[in-house]
Amino acid sequence: MFKNKDQIIKNGNTPELKKIRGEILDIFCAAVKAVNPYKCVKDQFKGSFILINGKQLDIRCFDNVYLIGFGKASVGMSQAVCDSVNVKEGIVITNDPVSKVDSGTVFTFVGSHPIPIQNNVIGTDKIIELVEKLGEKDLLIVLISGGGSALLSKSRIPLGDLQSTTDLLLKCGANIKEVNTVRKHLSLVKGGQLIKNVKCTVISLIISDIIGDPIEHIASGPTYPDSTTFYMAKKILKKYGLLDKVPFSVKKIIEDGIHSKIPDTPKPGDLIFKNVLNIIIANNKTACGAAIEKAEELGYKTMLITNTLEGEAKHVSKHLIDKVINYKNNDRKFAFISGGETTVTVKGDGLGGRNQEMVLSSVFDLDGGNVVFASLATDGIDGISDAAGAIADSYTLLRAKRENKDPSLYLKENNSYEFFKDLNDLLFTGYTGTNVMDIQIIVKIG
Numbered sequence: 001m002f003k004n005k006d007q008i009i010k011n012g013n014t015p016e017l018k019k020i021r022g023e024i025l026d027i028f029c030a031a032v033k034a035v036n037p038y039k040c041v042k043d044q045f046k047g048s049f050i051l052i053n054g055k056q057l058d059i060r061c062f063d064n065v066y067l068i069g070f071g072k073a074s075v076g077m078s079q080a081v082c083d084s085v086n087v088k089e090g091i092v093i094t095n096d097p098v099s100k101v102d103s104g105t106v107f108t109f110v111g112s113h114p115i116p117i118q119n120n121v122i123g124t125d126k127i128i129e130l131v132e133k134l135g136e137k138d139l140l141i142v143l144i145s146g147g148g149s150a151l152l153s154k155s156r157i158p159l160g161d162l163q164s165t166t167d168l169l170l171k172c173g174a175n176i177k178e179v180n181t182v183r184k185h186l187s188l189v190k191g192g193q194l195i196k197n198v199k200c201t202v203i204s205l206i207i208s209d210i211i212g213d214p215i216e217h218i219a220s221g222p223t224y225p226d227s228t229t230f231y232m233a234k235k236i237l238k239k240y241g242l243l244d245k246v247p248f249s250v251k252k253i254i255e256d257g258i259h260s261k262i263p264d265t266p267k268p269g270d271l272i273f274k275n276v277l278n279i280i281i282a283n284n285k286t287a288c289g290a291a292i293e294k295a296e297e298l299g300y301k302t303m304l305i306t307n308t309l310e311g312e313a314k315h316v317s318k319h320l321i322d323k324v325i326n327y328k329n330n331d332r333k334f335a336f337i338s339g340g341e342t343t344v345t346v347k348g349d350g351l352g353g354r355n356q357e358m359v360l361s362s363v364f365d366l367d368g369g370n371v372v373f374a375s376l377a378t379d380g381i382d383g384i385s386d387a388a389g390a391i392a393d394s395y396t397l398l399r400a401k402r403e404n405k406d407p408s409l410y411l412k413e414n415n416s417y418e419f420f421k422d423l424n425d426l427l428f429t430g431y432t433g434t435n436v437m438d439i440q441i442i443v444k445i446g
Contacts, residue, residue: 001029003428011424013395016445017372021391024374024441027294027335032378034290035434037076037145040282041205045084050203052277062139062201064088067106068127070152071145071219072113072379072435073207075099078106078143091130092143093123093151096431114170115163116153124154124189131198138200146209146379146435148219149180154188161247162186172240173345175310176210180220184265185233186253191216191226191265195272202276208283209435211308211340215278224278226265230257284339284436287378291337291439300335300443309340309440313354314361314411316342321365321373324442332446341437344383350415353383355438356426359390360416363407367397370445376427379435385417387426389438399423
């Protein structure tokens with residue numbers, strides 16, 4: 001899985017650190033494997049039956065099965081459905097330029113994430129066209145995963161305005177629920193709107209990439225009732241000082257919605273959801289559980305700190321490291337696992353991501369100690385970089401000083417990528433085909 005595993009191990013300054021670095025990568029591999037989208041979806045099928053909350057639904061009751069998918073895990077999820085049942089027709093939107101569904105009836109669109117491009121819109125138009133032609137005796141399987149908010153894109157505003165607004169939202173420090181609240185109210189498909197004209201039975205299988213698994217926010221909840229409003233979207237823009245920065249079209253849509261000139265997203269109790277089932281099939285908890293299992297297999301005592309980690313990356317990092325350093329234990333090797341998704345308020349012009357920023361923030365606290373810290377985006381893409389994350393240990397600061405690098409300056413410029421690139425401590429996996437937020441592994445040597 002790791003393209004530069006040998007280099008990461010080699011960077012350990014002692015035999016023990018080399019071993020620990022390698023084991024941390026093995027733990028990450030186990031975590032990502034546990035949320036493999038193909039396996040997670042395949043496990044939902046048994047012959048001609050699909051398993052729904054412990055019950056079985058016979059797919060033979062329907063005239064035809066159709067499929068749509070959008071998100072970073074959509075190709076693997078869709079392939080599992082195609083290998084389990086006869087799919088009449090399907091449309092999938094992914095950000096992976098290499099993978100596609102191996103089926104003569106399912107077409108794969110390659111879009112962009114996190115900023116949508118025209119191909120996202122074209123793929124979404126095809127999805128809308130497909131779902132609105134289905135009859136009452138058809139079954140629509142919807143495969144939803146992280147990244148779907150950007151990939152499924154049909155906006156009320158011009159694409160250029162959506163792109164600039166998305167960029168502002170992603171850099172202001174807003175959490176994903178806040179970002180998606182605004183996205184939903186600029187969209188024609190998010191917040192339950194995708195199925196407003198659908199007559200058939202809908203089953204959504206979901207791999208969660210949001211803390212607490214709120215279905216209405218995962219990929220902006222295209223098949224689920226929305227509890228947010230235009231007024232809430234305006235409050236979020238105001239909270240982060242964006243109301244005067246977003247394009248005029250954004251402000252107009254939101255004001256029109258507040259004054260009921262355009263309808264809000266469908267709410268809980270709306271009859272359009274009467275034949276819709278939404279099921280979470282994997283999440284960050286799944287991955288963290290697998291990480292703990294692997295760590296124990298390797299001889300570590302373990303602790304799950306949390307799988308609901310959130311907040312500003314550099315502050316969260318300090319809290320984690322302080323907790324680990326001050327933890328009293330008599331065990332030779334102790335692995336602390338956490339998961340979730342932090343945010344970064346971008347003020348500099350550097351390159352990086354929330355995982356790299358977390359690890360960079362820890363470098364001073366790790367210096368001279370007995371702790372190794374790594375953080376990984378499970379989708380393989382951290383922020384706007386091509387790295388999945390980074391790793392640091394008690395020698396990282398010393399190695400940086402030898403290269404005349406001051407971590408605090410790189411942190412100030414949000415330039416974590418360049419810091420770790422020069423030390424060869426970036427983690428490279430490429431697209432993993434899944435997404436359940438991030439995982440942190442902190443090893444303390446007794």
